[in-house]
Amino acid sequence: MKTAEIKRRYLAHFEANGHAVVPSAPLPAISDPNLLFVNAGMVQFVPYFLGQQTPPYSRAVSVQKCIRTPDIDEVGKTSRHGTFFQMNGNFSFGDYFKDGAIPLAWDLVTKPLDQGGFGLDPERIWPTVYLDDDEAYQIWRSVGVPAERIVRRGKADNFWSMGIPGPCGPCSELFYDRGPEYGREGGPAVDEDRYMEFWNLVFMQFERGPGTSKEDYPILGELPAKNIDTGMGLERMASILQGVDNLYEIDEVRPILDRAAELTGKRYGARSGHVASQSHPDDVRLRVIADHVRTALMLIGDGVTPSNEGRGYVLRRIMRRAIRAVRLLGYQDRALPELLPVARDCMSPSYPELSAEFGRISQYAYAEEDAFLATLRSGTTILDTAIAETKSAGKAAISGDKAFQLHDTYGFPIDLTLEIAAEQGLQVDAEGFRRLMADQRSRAKADAQARKTGHTDVSAYRSVLDGGGPVEFTGYTELNRESRVRALLAGGAEVGAAVEGDTIELVLDTTPFYAEGGGQQPDQGLITVGGGQLEVFDVQQPVPGLIVHRARVVRGEVRAGETGYAEIDVSRRRAISRSHTATHLVHQTMRNFLGESATQAGSLNAPGRLRFDFNTPTGVAPSVLHDVEQQVNEVLLADMEVHAFITTQEEARRIGAMALFGEKYGERVRVVEVGDYARELCGGTHVARSAQLGLVKILSEASVGSGVRRIEALVGMDAFGFLAREHLLVSRLAELFRVPGDQVADRVEQTVTQLRDAEKELEKLRAQLVLGGAAALAGQAKDVRGVAYVGTEAPEGAAGNDVRTLAQEIRGRIDPARPAVVAVAARAGGKASLVVAVNQAARGRGLTAKELVKTAFSGRGGGSDDLAQGGGLPAAEAPNLLATVEKAIADA
16 A cells, blocks of 8 residues: 555544644744654644644544654664654544544455555554553553453653643554564564564543752642643554565655665665664665655755755755765765655655645755765865865864854864764764754754744733733734733733833733734834833744733833723835835745746835845846846836735635745734735735835845855835935036946946056056066075075065065076075065065975974964064064064074
């Protein structure tokens, strides 16, 4: 049975039993700051399990795409580990419990194929239950499982918790007996290679309280509303139903592995079996390729692009491990164009969007491979230098600083640094590297969190939310309103009042103030409460549903519970709304010209200006930018209606509304459309008609990261003001050059070319002046203990290249049989520099240019034995530098 069919049957079974089919959340864990990626089917339902939100359904079923980054280094070493996998899950939120979950699972896995089940032999299924979970034991007995195949196991195996205070409970796992050829008899407790786990049913029965560590969180008691969370590994079920030995044999993975083996001329499968083939590096590397190419496909498909931090770095590391594995197997050409289409064909039956988006996906993947091949060339050279320096210093490990620099500056992955260093008999200070990486990430996370929460404990916000429910936002239809002050917060806790001069956080029952989000800056304005008044300077949503106003009390006193009047800064709101609508138009127009792959990667909508980041592997030609700007302004002239409405996700997709990759949307979504030109999912504020934007002027386009470009533009009066200033500048230049305005650019270009030519001619003249006296200086060489010594100053302001050339020219005019040292000092920019040239005869006397420079600069300076230089002393020290070199020769 194909993997896509397993998925279909699973969803159909639970949908027929009253479960709402919920789409997989995107792989990036946008809603959980503690996760980079969704790593389990339950992640998108956590707010329901914790009681933070009310679920819109009592039963749900999903097939969730998952990534588990801790397994990256284990991939290939065994036949079980993979970074990407799919988790089939069914969930109950206070509806059915063990007596519903167990029969539903048993029915699906044992039901015959022709009735929509998986048709597993009931005699080969072994359930496990928690030690004292007699209820689950009896239910398994009631569905027909004999007592000898129900195994009681301890807390390590059959008790689940989130690792924090909250819901927890016993679980029941299902194992499939793959037969005596896979190991010993006796059930899962004896051999988990033979008995393979494929389903885990978690019964959230109890609540844990806080403790000193997660191991000793006390059980506070049973939860009144019990929830069910189950997870069936799709890949594991596929290996069982397809009768294959391991995860690399299933239909979604094996074709990628086979193509990699074909490319590299290797064999896979003849010796793999169910036992990890660690002694065969070819098999291991083929597994790495198959897993990582599939994972990269899925990550890019969900909007992740390669970068040097966060999710992008994980993707980059995965891709580079795959590419390096291919090269280690002997294939030196570009590999991803051969492998990624195979992965697409494997996965598109389950995820058709991968075929539709393959143009965008492949652009990023192939560009990353090209960039990595260049990194391998440059980074390896830099690493070779670091290895040589480490060895010459007599050290056994490359410093963590150097490893971090290779990663952070040159994009050279740490695992590659470790591998190449080991080949040279060196270690790497991996702990130092991890510390520097952790510091970098902590700073970034702290900055982002501070912006959202203002350093306030999130639990204070949750308490306010629990006490009054979500805050209603009315700003789509009104700019001011009366509302009750629900809470005041200061220093992470609720307070009863605030007085003039205090900076406070204020929560209203309803508000017209827009909280920063979706790239749109927050509203500002005033809130008047009784005799007090607050100036709102920021609005955030630190937890979903709670809008928090950050404000200064500018007059009187403000108390919680009083009724206030909120009014936003209308001019600011309208200017931001113009920018936001303009961003939608720029987004759509870029896609019109560059294709569907030019998707939004970030934005900033501020008063009068916008910043739009979009995905594309190459720069945008100036002619295209001009055409984009013109088309956007034509939409403005058409005065199209801007309309917002609420609909279902399914309907939004049907009408072609654009959604942002990585964003998590609810079942009901807000769509904003500009006539029939642009249609996009958006929660921001917008103008009523496109003509209200006035004008959009694109200022610049540049790279802001690998595969991400940025457009900066002005909107409305800011755009008019910019063009007015540009007009004045062009008029002034036209006056100075005495040409019409449309000829200014040509005349400026001509003048710049003339200046460059003149500068080159001056450089030649300066060089001739410097070198003109070389012969005379060589003839005036002083004899210092048998060494011909020339010490001279170059003309002030001489270029560094000319100074080095002069030193070499003088040395070349001295009889090569005669030991010679030439020292040329120079003064420029208030500093003195020195170049020393030594011929072979002098080096035979033990004199080297490098040591003479270091003597003059007290150990600083560098170069080779025949030519070296140093600098940085005050200009007045130039004569002393020459004298120091002469003395060093005399003392040698």
